[in-house]
Amino acid sequence: MAIDIVDAFQGKPHVTADDVGGFKAGIVGEEDYMLPAGEQMKATVMSNNKIRIAEGEAVMQGRHWRIKPNTYEDVTIENGAQNMNRKDAIIARYTKNADTGIEKVELAVLKGTPTSGTAIAPAQEKGNILEGTMKHEMLLYIVSLKGLNIESVTEEFNVLMNMSKINKRLSDTSYEIIKSSTGYVKKYANGTFEAWAKTSVKNSDFTFKQIGNTILYYAQYRSFGFGIKATEVFNIQTSAMNNGVIWAARPSLNTNKEAVDGCVIQIGTQQEYVTYLDAYVVGRWK
Structure with missing residues (x-):
């Protein structure tokens, strides 16, 4: 049968590695990932010929593999050559025996080609474990050699966020909308806010007051409220509009921390106009 109920009682052993792998691939993803546990297989250069890979948990196309806690694996880097550059790849190699179906993962090093120019790392072999491939390689690190020495070890895997971190991230970006007398405030749980305000004068x-002998005049305004008390402000933007030529300038936080002070500059002093002020404020409320 093509259909199977995997985690139900069937009166016989029936759950396979493919069942579990398919389930995990659906939750974690179908690619290769490091999990945020242990030392995340941190690489330490022990010598120019040895790199130590620490404990960690990983998922390779649904297959969970690990370097057990309080253990490590060492990989060997072949000697570099004087005045030559080389890049090697440290990989985790999945293999499946075609006759027995037995699967395993082991670390290996793919040796790059020495060159006097810019070295290129060798490509790992990619297969599809979910479709029954016999071999797949997960790239862990690129090792750069300059002459006889290891110059750098660069991490190449993706680290997934666990549910705890995802929940915290979502909590930090959650917000409530607060209506104020001049507009509304987007108040974020992480302590920041955005406020939009509008008023007319x-x-x-x-x-x-005239600016020198020009046709420009300026006037100050104070206490243009934006609906929330700020502990810190990152940005204030204001604009002004009426039937003439006018613009807003020099916005600042009022001493009460809940309003904007600033000024408008206008051509002429037309008293019959109504000026509309807009403000956008970003800051922290806690």
């Missing part, structure tokens, strides 16, 4: 309520 009759030009007759401004006290315009």
Whole structure:
């Protein structure tokens, strides 16, 4: 039968490695991943010929493999050559015996080609374990050799977030919308906020002052509330609009931490206009 109920009682042993691997691939993903546990197979250069891979947990196309806690695996790097560059690849190699079906994972090193120019790392062999491949290689590190010495060991695997970290990330980015008298505030659980505010001012309520002998006049405004008390402000943007030529300038946080102070600059002093002010504020509320 093509259909199977995997984790149900059938009166006989029936759960296979493919069943478990398919389930994990559906949850974790169908690629190769390091899990955020243990030392995540941290690489340590022991000598120019030996790199130690620490404990860790990984999933290779649904197959969970590990270097057990409080243990390690050493891999051997062949000698470099004087005045030559080389890149090797440390891989985890999955193999499946075609006759017995037995699967295993072991670490290996793919030796690159020495060159006097820019070295290129060898490519690992990729298969599809979920479809029954006999061999697949998961890239762990690229080892760069310059002359006789190991110059660097670069991590190449993807580390998944566990559910605890995902939950925290989602919690940090959750927010509530608060309506204020001038607009609304997006208040984030991580302590930040965004606020949008709008108000109008009759030009007759401004006290315009001429800038030198120009046609430009400026007026200050204070206490343009944005709906939340800030402990810190990262950014304030303001704009002004009326039937003439006007713009907003020099916004700053009011001493009460809940409003914006600033000024408008206008051509002329037309008293009959109504000026509309907009503000966008980003900061922290805790």
